[in-house]
Amino acid sequence: MSDAASNDVIDQVERSRSSKIWNRFVGILRLSPTAAVGLMIILFFALLAIFAPWIMPHDPVAAYTDRVLQAPSAEHWFGTDGNGMDVFSRVIYGAKFGFGIAIPAVLISLLIGVPVGLIAGYRGGLLDEVLMRFFDGLRVFPSIILALAVVAATGQSLLNVVLVLGLLDSPVFARVVRAEVLALRSSNFVESAIAAGNPTWRILFVHLLPNAIQGAMAQTAVRAAWAVRISATLAFLGVGIQAPTPEWGAMIRQGAEFMVSGQWWVGLYPGLALIFLVFGLNLFGDGLQDLMDPRRRTAK
The missing domain is CATH 1.20.5 (Single alpha-helices involved in coiled-coils or other helix-helix interfaces)
Incomplete structure (x- = not known):
C-alpha cells in the first residue's frame, strides 16, 4: 500500500x-439536554485545569507588592488581591484543586461504600445491621461540622481533606448499592450462580456488582459537586487548604475581607468559578440519573 x-x-x-x-x-x-450542558461546563473547567500553565498570564503565587488590590485592567483581567497576586491566574489554577479534590474523594467513597453495600445487602442479618449503623453514625452529624473537626485534628493538607471527604461520603454509595443488592439477591441469576457453586466474592463482584452499580454511578457527579463545595467551605472557614495556595474557598475568604472597602473583585471571581463548577456537576449528575433511569426521563 x-x-x-x-x-x-x-x-x-x-x-x-x-x-x-x-x-x-x-x-x-x-x-438529556441537562446532562449535555453540565458536561460542557465540566469540560470547560477541566480544560482550564489541564492547560493552566499555558493559559495563566502570571505566576499564581507571585506577589507584586506595587500592585496590591488593583482593579481589573488590561494587564490583570480580574485585578489583584491583598498580596498583589493576579486573581485571574489564581482562579484558573484553582480549577486544579477543584478536580484534584472532587475526583479522588469520589473514588475513595466508591472504594469504601460499594463493597460495604454489596456485602451488607447480600449477607443481611447482624453484619448488615452493624455496617449500616456505623455508616448511619457518620451521617448523623452535619457533614461540615464533622469535616471541620476531623481536618482540624489531622492537619490542614490536601491529602487529609480528600480522605475525610471520601470517608464521610461513602455511606451514600453504600446505601444505594445495598438497596439494589437487596432487590437482586433473590433473583434467578443469583440463585443459579449459588447453585453452580460460585464463591461469594464472585457472586458479589461478577454477578451482583454490574447490576447494582448504576445507581451509584449516577450519584458520582452530584457527590463530586458536594466535595467541591465542602472543601471550599473548609478553606473559607480557615480549615483545609490555605493561602497563598490558589484554592477558591481560601480566595473567597480573603476577598470577603475587602468586600466592605470596595475591592469586590478579589472574592467575586473565585466565587463565580465555584458556583459554575458546582452547578455544572449538579446538572450533569441530574442528567446522568435521567439517562440511567428511563422512568425519570419519561416522567419529565
Whole structure:
C-alpha cells in the first residue's frame, strides 16, 4: 500500500472516530439536554485545569507588592488581591484543586461504600445491621461540622481533606448499592450462580456488582459537586487548604475581607468559578440519573 493510500485510510479512521464522538454527544444532548450542558461546563473547567500553565498570564503565587488590590485592567483581567497576586491566574489554577479534590474523594467513597453495600445487602442479618449503623453514625452529624473537626485534628493538607471527604461520603454509595443488592439477591441469576457453586466474592463482584452499580454511578457527579463545595467551605472557614495556595474557598475568604472597602473583585471571581463548577456537576449528575433511569426521563 502506498503512503498516500495509507494516509487516506488513517484520515478515514480519524474522521469516523470523530463522527462517533460527535454523534454520541448529540445523542446525549437529545436524551438529556441537562446532562449535555453540565458536561460542557465540566469540560470547560477541566480544560482550564489541564492547560493552566499555558493559559495563566502570571505566576499564581507571585506577589507584586506595587500592585496590591488593583482593579481589573488590561494587564490583570480580574485585578489583584491583598498580596498583589493576579486573581485571574489564581482562579484558573484553582480549577486544579477543584478536580484534584472532587475526583479522588469520589473514588475513595466508591472504594469504601460499594463493597460495604454489596456485602451488607447480600449477607443481611447482624453484619448488615452493624455496617449500616456505623455508616448511619457518620451521617448523623452535619457533614461540615464533622469535616471541620476531623481536618482540624489531622492537619490542614490536601491529602487529609480528600480522605475525610471520601470517608464521610461513602455511606451514600453504600446505601444505594445495598438497596439494589437487596432487590437482586433473590433473583434467578443469583440463585443459579449459588447453585453452580460460585464463591461469594464472585457472586458479589461478577454477578451482583454490574447490576447494582448504576445507581451509584449516577450519584458520582452530584457527590463530586458536594466535595467541591465542602472543601471550599473548609478553606473559607480557615480549615483545609490555605493561602497563598490558589484554592477558591481560601480566595473567597480573603476577598470577603475587602468586600466592605470596595475591592469586590478579589472574592467575586473565585466565587463565580465555584458556583459554575458546582452547578455544572449538579446538572450533569441530574442528567446522568435521567439517562440511567428511563422512568425519570419519561416522567419529565
